[in-house]
Amino acid sequence: xxxxxxxxxxxxxxxxxxxxxxxxxxxxxxxxxxxxxDKDEDTGSILLTAQxxxxxxxxxxxxxxxxxxxxxxxxxxxSSRGESIFDAIRQxxxxxxxxxxxxxxQAVIFGNVIAQEGLQEYIDFFLRAxxxxxxxxxxxxxxxxxxxxxxxxxxxxxxAMNIAKLVDTYGFTSHFYEVNMKDFASCFMSPTTAPLVPxxxxxxxxxxxxxxxxxMVAFKNGKMVGKLNHDEVRGLLWVLGKVESGVIIVxxxxxxxxxxxxxxxxxxxxxxxxxDGKIVMHIKIKEESSLSEQTTxxxxxxxxxxxxxxxxxxxxIRQEVMAAFDKSRELNADIFGFGEMLHKKYSEEWKDLxxxxxxxxxxxxxxxxxxxKIIKTDLLKKPVSPGKEE
Amino acid sequence: MxxxxxxxxxxxxxxxxSGFVQGSVLLIDFTVGITEQQTWMVLxxxxxxxxxVILSYAALAKRFPGMNLVQINDMVYGRFLGKAISIYYIFxxxxxxxxxxxxxxELYITFLMQDTPFIFLLVFFAATCAYAVTKGxxxxxxxxxxxxxxxxxxxxxxxxxxxxxxxxxxxxPLFELPFIRLFQGIHIVxxxxxxxxxIFLMIMGSLNKTEHAVKNTFxxxxxxxxxxxxxxxxxxxxxxxxxxxxxxxxxQSIRLINIGTVLTRMDFLIGIAQTVLIFFKCSxxxxxxxxxxxxxxxxxxxxxxxxxxxxxxxxxxxTVFQSPVDHAxxxxxxxxxxxxxxxxxxxxxxxxxxxxxxxxxxxTGEGK
Numbered sequence: 001x002x003x004x005x006x007x008x009x010x011x012x013x014x015x016x017x018x019x020x021x022x023x024x025x026x027x028x029x030x031x032x033x034x035x036x037x038d039k040d041e042d043t044g045s046i047l048l049t050a051q052x053x054x055x056x057x058x059x060x061x062x063x064x065x066x067x068x069x070x071x072x073x074x075x076x077x078x079s080s081r082g083e084s085i086f087d088a089i090r091q092x093x094x095x096x097x098x099x100x101x102x103x104x105x106q107a108v109i110f111g112n113v114i115a116q117e118g119l120q121e122y123i124d125f126f127l128r129a130x131x132x133x134x135x136x137x138x139x140x141x142x143x144x145x146x147x148x149x150x151x152x153x154x155x156x157x158x159x160a161m162n163i164a165k166l167v168d169t170y171g172f173t174s175h176f177y178e179v180n181m182k183d184f185a186s187c188f189m190s191p192t193t194a195p196l197v198p199x200x201x202x203x204x205x206x207x208x209x210x211x212x213x214x215x216m217v218a219f220k221n222g223k224m225v226g227k228l229n230h231d232e233v234r235g236l237l238w239v240l241g242k243v244e245s246g247v248i249i250v251x252x253x254x255x256x257x258x259x260x261x262x263x264x265x266x267x268x269x270x271x272x273x274x275x276d277g278k279i280v281m282h283i284k285i286k287e288e289s290s291l292s293e294q295t296t297x298x299x300x301x302x303x304x305x306x307x308x309x310x311x312x313x314x315x316x317i318r319q320e321v322m323a324a325f326d327k328s329r330e331l332n333a334d335i336f337g338f339g340e341m342l343h344k345k346y347s348e349e350w351k352d353l354x355x356x357x358x359x360x361x362x363x364x365x366x367x368x369x370x371x372x373k374i375i376k377t378d379l380l381k382k383p384v385s386p387g388k389e390e
Numbered sequence: 391m392x393x394x395x396x397x398x399x400x401x402x403x404x405x406x407x408s409g410f411v412q413g414s415v416l417l418i419d420f421t422v423g424i425t426e427q428q429t430w431m432v433l434x435x436x437x438x439x440x441x442x443v444i445l446s447y448a449a450l451a452k453r454f455p456g457m458n459l460v461q462i463n464d465m466v467y468g469r470f471l472g473k474a475i476s477i478y479y480i481f482x483x484x485x486x487x488x489x490x491x492x493x494x495x496e497l498y499i500t501f502l503m504q505d506t507p508f509i510f511l512l513v514f515f516a517a518t519c520a521y522a523v524t525k526g527x528x529x530x531x532x533x534x535x536x537x538x539x540x541x542x543x544x545x546x547x548x549x550x551x552x553x554x555x556x557x558x559x560x561x562x563p564l565f566e567l568p569f570i571r572l573f574q575g576i577h578i579v580x581x582x583x584x585x586x587x588x589i590f591l592m593i594m595g596s597l598n599k600t601e602h603a604v605k606n607t608f609x610x611x612x613x614x615x616x617x618x619x620x621x622x623x624x625x626x627x628x629x630x631x632x633x634x635x636x637x638x639x640x641x642q643s644i645r646l647i648n649i650g651t652v653l654t655r656m657d658f659l660i661g662i663a664q665t666v667l668i669f670f671k672c673s674x675x676x677x678x679x680x681x682x683x684x685x686x687x688x689x690x691x692x693x694x695x696x697x698x699x700x701x702x703x704x705x706x707x708x709t710v711f712q713s714p715v716d717h718a719x720x721x722x723x724x725x726x727x728x729x730x731x732x733x734x735x736x737x738x739x740x741x742x743x744x745x746x747x748x749x750x751x752x753x754t755g756e757g758k
Contacts, residue, residue: 130500
């Protein structure tokens with residue numbers, strides 16, 4: 001007995017413990033990189049589109065002829081109908097023969113109809129399923145999600161990857177921002193804050209379709225209520241302190257051209273104040289920019305000109321903030337999360353405010369204080385002009 | 391005579407306790423649903439309540455050197471009442487152990503190995519614990535450094551990796567929840583991570599020197615509590631309002647780690663830490679259970695009991711609840727009630743009675 005038995009036992013255990021249970025080989029995986037959720041108008045059921053990577057073609061340089069069925073597309077948009085998201089995902093196996101592998105999913109796109117109807121009944125699965133990461137992006141399509149997933153980009157192989165890249169790099173313009181599943185859930189769960197989700201649209205450019213992010217849509221009570229354009233979103237981001245970079249154009253001091261500034265840094269501080277039942281939000285924005293371009297011969301790199309440009313910049317920022325606020329008043333959707341800010345500071349008074357927040361929100365006053373500074377002029381200290389000062 | 395021949399140093403006791411307390415890190419999720427953003431203060435309050443009680447365990451162990459809980463009960467309460475109390479303790483050990491074994495199983499089938507049969511995970515986990523326990527308390531004590539440090543490493547590294555996603559305004563408003571919920575939270579916290587250290591009354595008898603027992607118990611508890619606190623703060627700061635909806639907030643916050651799209655999918659970190667720490671906790675529980683039972687029946691060694699007990703525990707774990715929902719409800723409500731007297735009443739009472747009656751009476755210090 002003893003040693004021999006142990007050795008035999010160990011040998012037998014090799015078979016039991018090899019960990020093959022539930023293993024999935026890479027060639028059996030249907031790797032999903034993007035998903036679209038639409039409504040099937042005829043039946044009223046969900047039309048789910050999954051963008052699956054075709055391993056064989058994905059490896060080849062794009063454009064090489066003779067890729068297996070489906071031309072040179074490296075992806076396959078497979079769709080199915082179902083009563084719920086999970087149902088539809090499982091129905092897809094009728095077409096793929098394999099379970100979808102959703103761990104690498106980059107983005108979930110909801111169709112316009114679904115967004116208007118409300119995301120409450122669709123969002124659950126994307127947070128509950130263990131394969132889907134809470135960092136997956138969430139987007140709304142201007143029309144149908146499946147069309148967005150169909151538009152083949154020029155440089156990227158996969159539409160879903162392309163969309164994820166578009167959203168990831170929002171910092172260059174700060175015209176929208178990245179919202180992932182967890183961020184969305186967090187706003188969604190708040191009784192007052194209106195979640196925002198980037199809106200993707202398709203533009204027909206001659207014979208090819210391009211995808212671009214045309215702004216963001218606001219949700220209220222889970223339903224899409226309206227759209228914010230680029231400037232309005234940036235107005236919101238100024239307040240939230242999420243502006244990373246972007247371009248501000250102001251008229252040059254002599255009104256004969258433009259000064260174009262690049263935002264280098266932006267910070268903000270919002271202090272809610274509740275006085276005699278009146279809500280005032282004190283918003284302090286600090287912005288630093290560099291003079292990146294000028295379209296006039298006048299030398300803008302002077303103290304005097306700087307002062308004027310800074311003032312004008314502050315005015316632009318203020319207008320953007322007000323545009324965002326006006327829009328949110330119009331939609332009566334608290335996109336700034338002012339309600340949460342009040343809740344955090346005045347938790348006692350909040351109990352009364354909470355119930356009629358919809359009436360209170362439009363009456364909020366904003367006091368906006370913008371401090372704008374130009375910190376550099378890049379490579380030129382004088383404009384390229386034939387000389388001859390004023 | 392004591393049935394455990396092994397001896398542990400009081401420094402090892404420190405690491406045993408800190409590892410043990412960290413082993414409950416997933417269990418603070420029970421509290422999060424109740425206390426939301428105030429979990430961190432509930433943890434501190436629970437610690438404040440538990441510390442004097444737990445120090446009384448150390449004082450008790452110091453007063454009865456070389457004796458375990460069953461022997462102390464016999465001596466303090468007499469043969470019949472003492473035995474009854476010991477049986478109550480054994481029931482508590484066995485229930486808590488099976489719940490913890492189930493926790494591991496649930497952790498695995500929910501997050502790590504969805505297709506593996508539940509019972510398979512439980513059996514292998516319990517078998518590993520049983521193996522560790524048969525090696526004796528000395529071996530567990532020697533590896534305790536490693537386990538406690540693993541837990542701390544994972545806690546602090548994930549905290550640092552998530553710093554950029556933290557929003558500390560999630561802790562506001564500071565005082566919002568009704569007191570009754572805080573009270574329930576404090577009750578849970580003072581029992582589940584901290585109060586369960588009552589099992590160390592089965593282990594402290596093996597201390598080679600008892601002079602630093604109180605100090606090291608306190609330090610161990612403190613290290614464990616800091617680790618739990620960091621986890622609670624991390625989860626609230628990262629997840630905010632959503633922290634109440636996840637099955638495991640800790641897991642979810644770690645899934646959010648995304649540093650330059652390279653450092654992602656760090657789930658394995660918490661998988662490792664949890665497996666190691668709960669293994670440690672379950673081993674200590676199984677050890678305490680086996681020793682207590684064999685002491686009760688006057689066996690010469692606890693070793694023959696280890697494997698059968700592990701089997702019984704697996705069966706309890708697999709059958710007693712039908713779902714994690716059931717599990718959470720029972721633990722949050724019933725579990726903390728029946729274990730409260732064992733943790734808060736009996737040990738301090740024993741200490742008090744021992745003081746009054748001047749126990750232990752004989753100078754030789756060892757049991758009958």
